[in-house]
Amino acid sequence: MHKPPTFIDLFAGCGGLSLGFLNAGWKGIFAIEKNADAFITLKHNLIESQNYNYEWPNWLPKSNHDINDFLVTYASQLKSLKGKIDLIAGGPPCQGFSPAGKRDPNDPRNRLAEKYIEVVSIIKPKLLLIENVKGFNSSFLKSDKHANNLPYSHHVKSRLESLGYSVEFQILKSSDFGVPQLRPRFILIATLLEADLAQDNFELLLASRQIFLKKKGLPSKRSISVREAIADLEIEGQDLTDSTDSPISGYKQLNYLSNSAATSSFIRLMRKDCSKGYIPNSMRLPKHTPAIKTRFSKILSECRKGYSLSTEDRKRYGTRKHSLTPLDSSKPSATITTLPDDILHYSEPRILTVREIARIQSFPDWFSFLGPYTTGGKKRKTDCPRYTQVGNAVPPLLAEAIATYLLHCVKGKIECKIMKTS
Structure with missing residues (x-):
C-alpha cells in the first residue's frame, strides 16, 4: 500500500x-x-x-x-x-x-x-x-x-x-x-x-x-454566487435562538436545524459531513443600532451591489469606512477581509456572521472557529479573532x-x- x-x-x-x-x-x-x-x-x-x-x-x-x-x-x-x-x-x-x-x-x-x-x-x-x-x-x-x-x-x-x-x-x-x-x-x-x-x-x-x-x-462552467453559498443562513422570517457560543449574553443566531433546506450544490457540500442534530459554531448575529440598520437599508436600496462605495457615497451616508461593499446576490462575493464591517449582506441590513464568511471562504460547517469574535484597541496587534482568522485563511x-x-x-x-x- x-x-x-x-x-x-x-x-x-x-x-x-x-x-x-x-x-x-x-x-x-x-x-x-x-x-x-x-x-x-x-x-x-x-x-x-x-x-x-x-x-x-x-x-x-x-x-x-x-x-x-x-x-x-x-x-x-x-x-x-x-x-x-x-x-x-x-x-x-x-x-x-x-x-x-x-x-x-x-x-x-x-x-x-x-x-x-x-x-x-x-x-x-x-x-x-x-x-x-x-x-x-x-x-x-x-x-x-x-x-x-x-x-x-x-x-x-x-x-x-x-x-x-x-x-x-x-x-x-x-x-x-x-x-x-x-x-x-x-x-x-x-x-x-x-x-x-x-x-x-x-x-x-x-x-x-x-x-x-x-x-x-x-x-x-460558471461561478458560485454568494446567495448559493449562504441562502440557508438568511434570517428574515426565520426562528432565532440565543447564541450558543458567545461569551457575551444578548446575542442571537439562526436556528440552523429549522432552516436546513440545501438549496444549492455548494450548500449541500458545506453541510455534507455534519452529523444529525449538529449546530455549527460562530453563527452569532451582529447587534446593530437602529441608526446603523437604517443606513445599511439605504445603502442596499440605493447603491450598486457588488461594488465598494465611492467617496461621495461614503460621505452621503456618513461612514468613514475606507471600504464598504454591499454584496450582489447573483455574483461571487467581493474578497473577504479581516474586518467584519467591510461587507454588507445582499438583502439584509447587517454585516455577515463569522459562519457566513467562513462559507464564502469554503470552510465546511463542521469546522469550528475558536477564540474571541472580535477585538479592538491595543489588542488588534496581537489577537487574531474569528473574523480575522477566516479573512486571513486560504480558501x-x-x-x-x-x-x-x-x-x-x-x-x-x-x-x-x-x-x-x-
Whole structure:
C-alpha cells in the first residue's frame, strides 16, 4: 500500500491550506503558526481530529510557534528531515504586499518569506507551494525603471532557483475553483529539478479543474454566487435562538436545524459531513443600532451591489469606512477581509456572521472557529479573532484543488488522468 505524500504548513493560520491538503489525501507532518488563537482553531479541527492524517513529531510541542524561534530551537531536528518531506506549503503574512494596506517595501512582514525559504533550504522537499495576495507579484512603486523595484515574487523566484528549483507562478481566481468569492491569489509552485517532476504545472492544474469540480458536485462552467453559498443562513422570517457560543449574553443566531433546506450544490457540500442534530459554531448575529440598520437599508436600496462605495457615497451616508461593499446576490462575493464591517449582506441590513464568511471562504460547517469574535484597541496587534482568522485563511476548496493536482503530480499520474477524463 502506497504511503500518502507528506507536507509541512508554514504560516498556517487557522488551517485553510492544511484542510485542503488533508482532504486531498496528503499527510501533514506539522504546522507552524505564530498566533495562539489561530493555532488553537487549527489544532482543534485538524491535529486533534480522528478524521485527519496529521503525524505530529514528538520533538515539537503542539502549540503556536514564531518562525524565527522555531528555526533556532529546532535546527537539528529540521536537518534530520532533509529529503524526507514531499512538500512545504505556506502563506507568509501578506499585509506588506496587499493593495488594501500601505504596500511598504520595508514592512518587516515582507521578510517572513525569507524564513520560508530558509526552511526550504534545510529540508529540500520535492515540491513547494506559496500562496499570497496578488500584490506579491506587483511592484511597490508606480515606476518600474529600477531593478530594485521588481515585484517581490521575482526575488523569491530567484532565491528558489538558486536552491535548485524550477519555479512557476500565476494569479488564480478562487471563484474558478468552486469558491463563491473572486479572491484573486498569487500561487507559486516550485519543483526540485533533481526530483524529475512534471513541468507546466499551471497548464496541467487548470486542465484538471473541471475534474475536481465535477467530483465535488459543483458547476464548472460558471461561478458560485454568494446567495448559493449562504441562502440557508438568511434570517428574515426565520426562528432565532440565543447564541450558543458567545461569551457575551444578548446575542442571537439562526436556528440552523429549522432552516436546513440545501438549496444549492455548494450548500449541500458545506453541510455534507455534519452529523444529525449538529449546530455549527460562530453563527452569532451582529447587534446593530437602529441608526446603523437604517443606513445599511439605504445603502442596499440605493447603491450598486457588488461594488465598494465611492467617496461621495461614503460621505452621503456618513461612514468613514475606507471600504464598504454591499454584496450582489447573483455574483461571487467581493474578497473577504479581516474586518467584519467591510461587507454588507445582499438583502439584509447587517454585516455577515463569522459562519457566513467562513462559507464564502469554503470552510465546511463542521469546522469550528475558536477564540474571541472580535477585538479592538491595543489588542488588534496581537489577537487574531474569528473574523480575522477566516479573512486571513486560504480558501480550503482552492487549496484542495491545488493539492489534488500536486498529489497526482508527485505520484506521476497527472497527465494520464487528465487525458482519460477530458
